Amino acid sequence: MTKRILGYALIFVILLALYQYVNTNRMYEKMNEKIEKLRTERDDMSAQIEVKRDSIDVLINENIDLSYFTLRHNAEALEYFEKYQFTDDLAQYIEDVIYDKNSTKNDNPLVPFSGMDGVFVVDKVKVINHKWALCSFTDGGYWGEMILSYEIDKDKNLTFETVAELLYNKYTK
Incomplete structure (x- = not known):
């Protein structure tokens, strides 16, 4: 009887470990996808910020030119x-x-x-x-x-x- 209980417990622990492994693997893949998506968004935002900085520089130079005759x-x-x-x-x-x-x-x-x-x-x-x-x-x-x-x-x-x-x-x- 104890052998059966130990056998069932071993099967239960193996199934639990298998479930944890599969679940953790899915979570890991989802987190990696999320991280890649966030990296892509960060890179896009960095490019947009650079474009906006260039635009701001152009506007500042234009403002300086326009305020010359004041x-x-x-x-x-x-x-x-x-x-x-x-x-x-x-x-x-x-x-x-x-x-x-x-x-x-x-x-x-x-x-x-x-x-x-x-x-x-x-x-x-x-x-x-x-x-x-x-x-x-x-x-x-x-x-x-x-x-x-x-x-x-x-x-x-x-x-x-x-x-x-x-x-x-x-x-x-």
Whole structure:
């Protein structure tokens, strides 16, 4: 009887060991597949990250190129204003003065044209350096651009002179 019990126990242990071996082997294969899948995803993500880094570098270089002609990034032009000891953002101040000349009833006095579909207002300003500003203007139907020359005194009074202007043809659909 003990031989039978031992025989059944031995068969049970062998079956249990066989089950564990097969089950562990399946789990091992699944884990290896999962690891390979994750490695492939990691490699794909690394490639995507590299592409995005290249794109970011291109955008940074483009931004540097675009900000070249701005007062904020022009050390020589900013040095010109150091004698006035402005504490405010000078470019923003100049932009605000130009925008403040817009009116709902009259054309902006800086725009050298009379509004045809309404009043001409300055809608975009870029201060280029310590002497010039580039402006875009529109009356809702017509639009144009102009280069303004400006002078500023110690009291922050600005005087403007139109250097060049351009009025585009009306856009029709």
